[in-house]
Amino acid sequence: MPRQDPDSFLRRLFDIAVEVADPMAVIPRVLPEKPKGRVVVIGAGKASARMAEAVESVWGPCEGLVITRYGYGRPCEGIEIVEAAHPVPDEAGLVATSRMLHRLQGLGEGDFVLALISGGASALLVQPAGDITLAEKQAVNAALLASGAPIDKMNTLRKHLSRVKGGQLAAAAYPADMLSLMISDVPGDDMAFIGSGPTVGDATTSADARAIIEKWKIEIPASVDAVLSVETGVVGVGDERLSKIDNRVIAAPSQSLAAAVKEAAAAGCEVRLLGDDIEGEARDVAAEHAKAALSARGSRPVLLLSGGELTVTRRGNGVGGPNAEYALALAEALDGAEGIYAIACDTDGVDGAAEVAGAVVTPRTLARARDLGVDPAEALARNDAHTFFARLEDQVVPGPTLTNVNDFRAILVLPNA
Structure with a gap:
């Protein structure tokens, strides 16, 4: 008893x-030796700031940018922590995501990117595809949350309305080497759906995303309809730009x-x-x-x-x-x-x-x-x-x-x- x-x-x-999944307990056990040369740390999610703090406890101060939920920031010496809105994205997330992509531009052979991804990244990594505005993105996201659609369906649609999800974040860092450490919040620990898989290739299509809209009766603006009328920027599983990425789940339900x-x-x-x-x-x-x-x-x-x-x-x-x-x-x-x-x-x-x-x-x-x-x-x-x-x-x-x-x-x- x-x-x-x-x-x-x-x-x-x-x-x-909760304690078992604390990044400060998990990261030191799985983090490899810090590579030589330029190292850039990026990340997003509700656990990402704590993950960044844990990384610096092992590697020391690092260059980088991580986006987390308001109130979830942690003190880091070198990695910049930006707080933004979750579950409905906001301007802070939009600006921070743009800055993150800018940091990845120009990386080349010999450079190394450490990505720290956890649940919540779907809302915190904000870079709408096509002519979709932030307000339109917010409205679609709010409708998804109220629809009753399961998380994998939500994330499938989110990928096809984004310039950063569905492998696109990893593609932006190519040809640099990348290690992506993930804390899973999805049933089955499918890496393609943790934070909408920003570093993981995806096999879904625009037609799959449109089917989700129809099944769960999500109202969409003309800009979303236009994006889904053609194949989006989601990166396929066998794409060359994903050939230098190592994805690992380090904590799971x-x-x-x-x-x-x-x-x-x-x-x-x-x-x-x-x-x-x-x-x-x-x-x-x-x-x-x-x-x-x-x-x-x-x-x-x-x-x-x-x-x-x-x-x-x-x-x-x-x-x-x-x-x-x-x-x-x-x-x-x-x-x-x-x-x-x-x-x-x-x-x-x-x-x-x-x-x-x-x-x-x-x-x-x-x-x-x-x-x-x-x-x-x-x-x-x-x-x-x-x-x-x-x-x-x-x-x-x-x-x-x-x-x-x-x-x-x-x-x-x-x-x-």
Whole structure:
């Protein structure tokens, strides 16, 4: 049996999952010896500034430019850190991306580029294709986030509307050598979709991007239609300009879940891993997991663990995110079942667009809400899970975690009394 109370135990598991993916712990183990000659460090993502800080802890001051989310900057001696908006891009990201591409111009044989890529790079690397304006890019991105489309589909469209994603960042550095270190926040750790694959070749086409627009009913301006009417600048897998790039995933959701498994097993739990790459509508997955939790009750504590990246189709005008919505839907499905507790958080500390990682659920969640005059069903219908859990003071707010290995979900089922 866990020695801590259930809430503290689940929060400890989340903290362990984050700690394992801390770039300061990971980078020193994987970073090669600093090459001789000119070295340029570039990067983007919610973990990228921490990755840059870790690089300089090993290599010393470096030349370079990294773009991260507002509030996620870290002190570096040589690498410039620029903060910009996420999940909807802004002017700061646009200007910084242009400057990054300028730094890569003129690099040649013998030069070396270290790219630091993590989740969030899709919004932070901003260089629209064709005549697409920043405002139009922002509108399409916001529509994507509200559509319920899975992350791989979002990133496919983003690639074809960009001058930097889908291998184009690596192509800009050719013929310099490049090593790209990635922290994965995508199901299956497909490097082509981490940050929309700025250093990875891609096999999708403009027609694939257009099909996504049609399926998820994304409204697009004429400039986007014009870009997708021909093949875009996305770099194919076998392109010569990618021949000098070495892409490596250095931290992944599976590693964080494995650390939580070890901790939970040591505490006496039977651990059942539901998957580290689960996708789907948050409320639908929550209903499935509630059934699994209810059927897991027995003579010993059971922990159900899962990762991946869930989505939310916007139905109302509330404030929420996939993890909070999962938690609220889970609470509804469990309906106050005794002995079942849960936590659902994004490891980057941001669930949706809110500065909240997620929430915890207890057998008293629904009863406490009703005592406060809060209707759980109404909150779920309005996608207002963050407001719901804020009223209960059951949000998890760790602040910037400086890493990003996707969602972390744990359900603790205590033994029958």
